[in-house]
Amino acid sequence: MNVLVTGGAGYIGSHAVKRLLSDAHRVVVIDNLVMGHRAALERLTPRAEGRLAFVQGDVADFNLVERVLWEHKVDAVMHFAALAAVGESVVKPLAYYHANVTGMESLLRAVEKHNVTRFVFSSSCATYGQPADDQVPVRESCPQQPISPYGRTKLVNEWQLRDFADARRRAGKDFAFVALRYFNVAGADPEGLIGEDHTPESHLVPLVIQAARLPHARRHLHPRLRARLRPRRRPCPGAGPPESRR
Ligand SMILES: NC(=O)c1ccc[n+]([C@@H]2O[C@H](COP(=O)([O-])OP(=O)(O)OC[C@H]3O[C@@H](n4cnc5c(N)ncnc54)[C@H](O)[C@@H]3O)[C@@H](O)[C@H]2O)c1
Numbered sequence: 079m080n081v082l083v084t085g086g087a088g089y090i091g092s093h094a095v096k097r098l099l100s101d102a103h104r105v106v107v108i109d110n111l112v113m114g115h116r117a118a119l120e121r122l123t124p125r126a127e128g129r130l131a132f133v134q135g136d137v138a139d140f141n142l143v144e145r146v147l148w149e150h151k152v153d154a155v156m157h158f159a160a161l162a163a164v165g166e167s168v169v170k171p172l173a174y175y176h177a178n179v180t181g182m183e184s185l186l187r188a189v190e191k192h193n194v195t196r197f198v199f200s201s202s203c204a205t206y207g208q209p210a211d212d213q214v215p216v217r218e219s220c221p222q223q224p225i226s227p228y229g230r231t232k233l234v235n236e237w238q239l240r241d242f243a244d245a246r247r248r249a250g251k252d253f254a255f256v257a258l259r260y261f262n263v264a265g266a267d268p269e270g271l272i273g274e275d276h277t278p279e280s281h282l283v284p285l286v287i288q289a290a291r292l293p294h295a296r297r298h299l300h301p302r303l304r305a306r307l308r309p310r311r312r313p314c315p316g317a318g319p320p321e322s323r324r
């Protein structure tokens with residue numbers, strides 16, 4: 079398949095790109111690099127055998143997305159591009175509505191024009207908000223009541239997709255999508271080619287690891303965990319330069 083991965087230079091997107099390449103798909107990435115790293119894709123290029131293309135640009139740029147869909151004969155879209163920091167979204171809600179909601183609207187217009195029929199959307203647990211105690215652990219059917227602008231943009235994105243899919247179905251056109259509402263993603267490519275590299279970091283697991291690395295915290299750790307958190311001699315296999323990691 080020919081797959082467009084938006085946000086493919088970011089953390090989750092770059093891991094999706096790696097997997098798509100190893101499954102013999104052709105991949106084109108659109109990423110404006112506000113957060114992601116070109117280096118992550120450069121690390122994947124040698125094994126791509128010409129099946130990986132990168133276009134720097136914004137998903138809200140209809141003409142650019144349209145050109146990419148046409149030039150690469152895209153069959154499926156995996157949409158990871160978004161602004162994704164909950165706290166920042168409270169301070170800059172309009173930036174979040176523009177990047178996430180306008181971005182999705184523009185992307186879907188291009189998808190409609192080029193009749194792309196498969197779409198994977200990176201949604202978020204943030205669409206659930208703060209579930210009541212009796213709703214935890216959260217089930218997929220838990221009411222979606224986001225409490226941040228970020229979470230609301232992701233919920234609106236799901237509505238955009240649902241309405242778009244309904245309209246296509248009524249018009250007798252094929253379109254299937256899935257919205258994955260994951261929680262804090264953690265971990266890295268087992269081969270160590272790419273990893274998580276957000277600046278600033280706002281995700282739970284890297285922050286816990288950073289805290290555990292602090293000298294006063296290390297004293298309280300189990301010796302085996304302390305050994306695993308010993309400073310590395312080689313640079314971390316994250317996507318960016320060591321000084322960009324926090
Ligand atoms: N990391 C998590 O734990 C987590 C959890 C739930 C959902 N998500 C969602 O998964 C997706 C990816 O998350 P991530 O952690 O990999 O984030 P990330 O910031 O590492 O990756 C997002 C990528 O999108 C790019 N981007 C942002 N806005 C863009 C735009 N308008 N046009 C083009 N490119 C743009 C960024 O440069 C970046 O490379 C996001 O949609 C996020 O909301 C992430």
